[in-house]
Amino acid sequence: xxxxxxxxxxxxxxxxWPIVGSVGLLVTALGVSNWLNGGSISKFVFxxxxxxMAYMIIxxxxxxxxxxxxxxxxxxxxxxxxxxxxxxxxxxxxFFGAFFGALFYARQYSIPWLSGEGNNFFTNILLWTxxxxxxxxxxxxxxxxxxxxxxxxGLPMWNTLILLTSGxxxxxxxxxxxxxxxxxVNLGLAATVALGFLFVCLQAYEYVHAYTEMNLTMGSGIxxxxxxxxxxxxxxxxxxxxxxxxxxxxxxxxxxxTTDNHFGFEAVAWYWHFVDVVWLGLYLFxxxx
Amino acid sequence: xxxxxxxxxGHDHHHAPLTGWRRWVFxxxxxxxxxxxxxxxLTMFIIGGAFAMIIRLELFQPGMQFVQPDFFNQMTxxxxxxMVFGAVxxxxxxxxNWMIPLxxxxxxxxxxxxxxxxxxxxPAAFTVLLSTLFFDSGAPASGWTMYPPLMLQTGDAFxxxxxxxxxxxxxxxxxAINVIATVLNMRAPGxxxxxxxxxxxxxxxxxxxxxxxxxxxxxxxxxxxxxxxFGTTFFTAAGGGDPVLYQHVFWFFGHPEVYIMxxxxxxxxxxxxxxxxxxxxxxxxxMVYATAAIAFLSFIVWAHHMFTxxxxxxxxxxxxxxxxxxxxxxxxxxxxxxxxxxxGSMTFETPMLFALAFVFLFTIGGFSGLMLAIAPADxxxxxxxxxxxxxxxxxxxxxxxxxxxxxxxxxxKWTGNMYSEKLGRIxxxxxxxxxxLLFFPQHFLGLAGMPRRIPxxxxxxxxxxxxxxxGGFAFGLAQLFFIYVIWxxxxxxxxxxxxxxxxxxxxxxxxxxxxxxHHTWDEPPVIREDDQDVHS
Numbered sequence: 001x002x003x004x005x006x007x008x009x010x011x012x013x014x015x016x017w018p019i020v021g022s023v024g025l026l027v028t029a030l031g032v033s034n035w036l037n038g039g040s041i042s043k044f045v046f047x048x049x050x051x052x053m054a055y056m057i058i059x060x061x062x063x064x065x066x067x068x069x070x071x072x073x074x075x076x077x078x079x080x081x082x083x084x085x086x087x088x089x090x091x092x093x094x095f096f097g098a099f100f101g102a103l104f105y106a107r108q109y110s111i112p113w114l115s116g117e118g119n120n121f122f123t124n125i126l127l128w129t130x131x132x133x134x135x136x137x138x139x140x141x142x143x144x145x146x147x148x149x150x151x152x153x154g155l156p157m158w159n160t161l162i163l164l165t166s167g168x169x170x171x172x173x174x175x176x177x178x179x180x181x182x183x184x185v186n187l188g189l190a191a192t193v194a195l196g197f198l199f200v201c202l203q204a205y206e207y208v209h210a211y212t213e214m215n216l217t218m219g220s221g222i223x224x225x226x227x228x229x230x231x232x233x234x235x236x237x238x239x240x241x242x243x244x245x246x247x248x249x250x251x252x253x254x255x256x257x258t259t260d261n262h263f264g265f266e267a268v269a270w271y272w273h274f275v276d277v278v279w280l281g282l283y284l285f286x287x288x289x
Numbered sequence: 290x291x292x293x294x295x296x297x298x299g300h301d302h303h304h305a306p307l308t309g310w311r312r313w314v315f316x317x318x319x320x321x322x323x324x325x326x327x328x329x330x331l332t333m334f335i336i337g338g339a340f341a342m343i344i345r346l347e348l349f350q351p352g353m354q355f356v357q358p359d360f361f362n363q364m365t366x367x368x369x370x371x372m373v374f375g376a377v378x379x380x381x382x383x384x385x386n387w388m389i390p391l392x393x394x395x396x397x398x399x400x401x402x403x404x405x406x407x408x409x410x411x412p413a414a415f416t417v418l419l420s421t422l423f424f425d426s427g428a429p430a431s432g433w434t435m436y437p438p439l440m441l442q443t444g445d446a447f448x449x450x451x452x453x454x455x456x457x458x459x460x461x462x463x464x465a466i467n468v469i470a471t472v473l474n475m476r477a478p479g480x481x482x483x484x485x486x487x488x489x490x491x492x493x494x495x496x497x498x499x500x501x502x503x504x505x506x507x508x509x510x511x512x513x514x515x516x517x518x519f520g521t522t523f524f525t526a527a528g529g530g531d532p533v534l535y536q537h538v539f540w541f542f543g544h545p546e547v548y549i550m551x552x553x554x555x556x557x558x559x560x561x562x563x564x565x566x567x568x569x570x571x572x573x574x575x576m577v578y579a580t581a582a583i584a585f586l587s588f589i590v591w592a593h594h595m596f597t598x599x600x601x602x603x604x605x606x607x608x609x610x611x612x613x614x615x616x617x618x619x620x621x622x623x624x625x626x627x628x629x630x631x632x633g634s635m636t637f638e639t640p641m642l643f644a645l646a647f648v649f650l651f652t653i654g655g656f657s658g659l660m661l662a663i664a665p666a667d668x669x670x671x672x673x674x675x676x677x678x679x680x681x682x683x684x685x686x687x688x689x690x691x692x693x694x695x696x697x698x699x700x701x702k703w704t705g706n707m708y709s710e711k712l713g714r715i716x717x718x719x720x721x722x723x724x725x726l727l728f729f730p731q732h733f734l735g736l737a738g739m740p741r742r743i744p745x746x747x748x749x750x751x752x753x754x755x756x757x758x759x760g761g762f763a764f765g766l767a768q769l770f771f772i773y774v775i776w777x778x779x780x781x782x783x784x785x786x787x788x789x790x791x792x793x794x795x796x797x798x799x800x801x802x803x804x805x806x807h808h809t810w811d812e813p814p815v816i817r818e819d820d821q822d823v824h825s
Contacts, residue, residue, distance in 0.1 A: 008396075008811070009395075009396050009475070011397045011401055012401055012402055013317065014311070014312075014315035014316055014317060015317060015402045015405065016314075016315055017402065017406075018315075018405040018406035018409055019314050019315065019405075019409050021406050021409075021410075022409035022410050022412070022413045023413070025410060025413055025456055026413035029413070029414075029417050029449070029452040029453070029456060030417060030420075030449075032452065033417070033449045033452055036448045037445045037447075076474065076475075079470075079473075079474040080400055080470045080471075080474050080475070081400075083399070083466075083470040083473055083474055084399070084400055084403075084466050084467075084470050087465070087466045087469055087500050088462075090500055090501070091466075091500045091503070091504045092504065094501050094502070095504035095505070095507060095508055096508075097504075097508070098504065098505045098507070098508025098509060098512075098538055098541075101505075101537070101538060101541070102508075102523055102534055102538065105537065106523075106529060106530060106531070106534070109531070110529060110530060110531035110533075111529055113531075114529065127526075128526075137529050138528060139525075139527055139528035139529030139530070140526070141527035141528065143525070143527055143529075144528075217520070218515065218520050218521050219519075219520030219521065221522050221528035221529045222522055222523065222528050222530045223529070224521070225512075225521035225522050225528070225530065226523075228521070229511075229512070229515065229521065229523075
């Protein structure tokens with residue numbers, strides 16, 4: 001590939017992808033809202049919206065990849081991409097922060113308060129007599145009935161190992177890319193993708209097990225709420241990350257990227273390490289402590 | 290595929306904008322996108338203003354006059370959501386789009402296609418939100434804060450409101466990422482960070498705030514959504530959750546949010562006052578650091594919105610003191626603006642009038658904020674019209690006046706025409722008098738105990754409410770006049786504007802012709818070591 005470095009900042013032409021994305025979001029939002037309200041055909045509207053979004057994402061990225069391969073992005077453009085990715089990941093950190101905050105608040109404040117701590121003696125006596133908060137809990141009314149909490153050992157520990165290993169294989173691939181050893185790049189990426197999807201499968205298995213065997217559901221009080229919200233959004237992010245890695249694998253197989261010009265690879269690697277770190281937080285605070 | 294091929298082959302020679310609707314829908318030009326943001330914001334300002342007129346109409350006299358209580362609540366909720374997310378925030382993004390590339394010598398925003406998407410999500414989001422007005426069960430009516438359990442009782446509008454907020458958040462985050470990437474990566478050679486205009490600085494810090502807190506709002510409303518539809522109990526005590534948790538998460542977003550709306554205003558005022566005082570901004574570095582300090586403090590004051598909700602004593606004290614600390618950097622700013630004018634050679638064109646009114650009236654809002662920050666006193670003021678008066682003082686003669694100052698300041702640069710100073714001054718005095726008539730009596734109403742968000746009131750509040758409503762209608766009409774002034778200027782105004790526009794103006798945006806050509810700073814401007822157009 002010729003990587004002619006243009007000296008001017010590349011300002012792209014008019015593009016129809018953003019408006020396709022906006023229409024996709026609009027259709028998705030209207031569809032899912034009606035669906036949640038009980039509309040019968042609206043789920044098809046929702047899926048149509050998702051299809052439009054998928055069409056947009058594929059088309060837009062195809063556009064960007066072609067421009068990149070044609071050498072239109074100089075270092076300055078790369079700088080914008082880097083800042084963009086960094087702050088996008090920071091926004092994701094803050095999104096998870098909201099749910100971690102909810103978890104800490106429930107464990108540190110609302111459960112002890114419902115058990116009568118601080119000046120909440122009468123709350124406990126009058127409203128929730130006899131409730132002695134401990135973690136895990138489904139709350140003083142035991143919403144959702146008795147459940148078995150998730151253990152830290154066993155499957156979650158394997159999942160931790162899988163994700164950490166995938167971070168390593170990705171780093172191996174990155175170093176190989178820097179050194180121009182293309183076979184190793186493909187192998188490392190393929191291993192990372194495989195481990196990523198394996199994680200998602202095991203997580204899905206864990207959910208099925210929790211619902212069918214442990215009576216641990218989204219409705220299992222605050223424990224079930226925080227458990228599924230945190231692990232669920234993390235699982236979505238792993239899935240997205242694994243899809244992005246698959247695309248990157250497809251690109252390395254097609255000979256894209258050079259030793260000094262491969263920000264698409266790096267951006268996805270940053271994202272993957274981010275979901276890795278979130279998992280460590282999850283493992284520590286949701287599964288273990 | 291044809292688009293891609295075209296994009297690849299035709300990019301390096303200059304292309305004229307497309308014609309007709311295609312220009313606006315497909316554009317990647319920061320000026321076109323900025324214009325769309327500003328027009329969208331103006332539209333939302335009028336619709337949100339119409340909702341406010343309904344509120345003031347109902348409150349004109351005691352007793353129930355025109356609307357049902359539930360509809361009144363829908364109006365207060367929608368008024369706030371439209372004004373915050375539809376009018377003020379997009380207006381600032383519009384100014385950022387138009388002016389930051391011009392001010393820092395960049396050919397466009399850093400990520401032009403994403404820029405287009407950021408904008409076009411907004412009409413979609415507000416279509417989703419406003420469509421709920423036509424539902425049998427009405428629009429959301431729980432206030433823009435959407436507290437559970439009340440919010441969870443919303444009718445069919447509930448998921449629409451939640452996803453609308455998500456979409457607004459996506460738009461804001463992408464807009465903020467674009468501003469950061471532009472400011473950090475696209476400055477002309479020689480434009481170091483501490484030479485940047487204050488507007489670019491305040492927007493950079495605003496963008497950090499946006500990226501930090503919009504996702505937290507998304508998290509909060511997502512928990513509302515799952516509590517309503519998927520059986521979670523984040524905000525239900527029976528399941529071990531707590532409705533107060535929502536308030537904490539919301540205000541962790543909500544307090545930085547109010548600085549998101551005001552920091553760019555500080556930037557504008559810091560541009561306008563030096564121009565018309567014909568002096569350099571006093572204490573430029575202190576202004577930058579004060580802005581950063583305000584942004585930092587905004588993250589540790591949130592619970593002052595919830596002093597009466599039931600918090601440990603240590604929490605009340607902590608949030609009281611941190612809140613009061615904010616007056617220190619804010620005071621630095623106010624004194625710097627005054628010091629800039631000291632012994633200046635001042636003239637009072639319309640942008641300057643709005644900026645001066647901003648300094649004075651925003652400070653009134655700041656003082657009432659200090660009163661509210663005192664936790665024991667807040668137990669008296671909480672949820673009264675005193676709070677309404679406070680935040681409207683910082684938002685209307687605060688943020689909105691700064692938006693108007695900015696509009697008059699740069700309108701000649703955008704249109705190439707000079708606005709009529711006479712019409713501008715009429716608009717200013719009409720707005721400034723009516724806005725005080727509108728909001729000042731609300732302080733007294735609140736101190737006397739009139740609760741907010743209630744469509745009826747005791748007869749003792751009648752006189753002040755009538756004055757307030759008259760002020761409200763007058764202020765509303767003044768803004769229709771504002772639109773006329775903009776239209777008049779667009780159609781030619783009182784003649785052509787020069788590139789310099791204002792005698793005392795500095796800044797790179799005044800080196801390009803008026804109107805600014807479709808593409809600017811294709812070749813970055815030359816900034817000399819002792820350049821008068823940048824700060825030093």
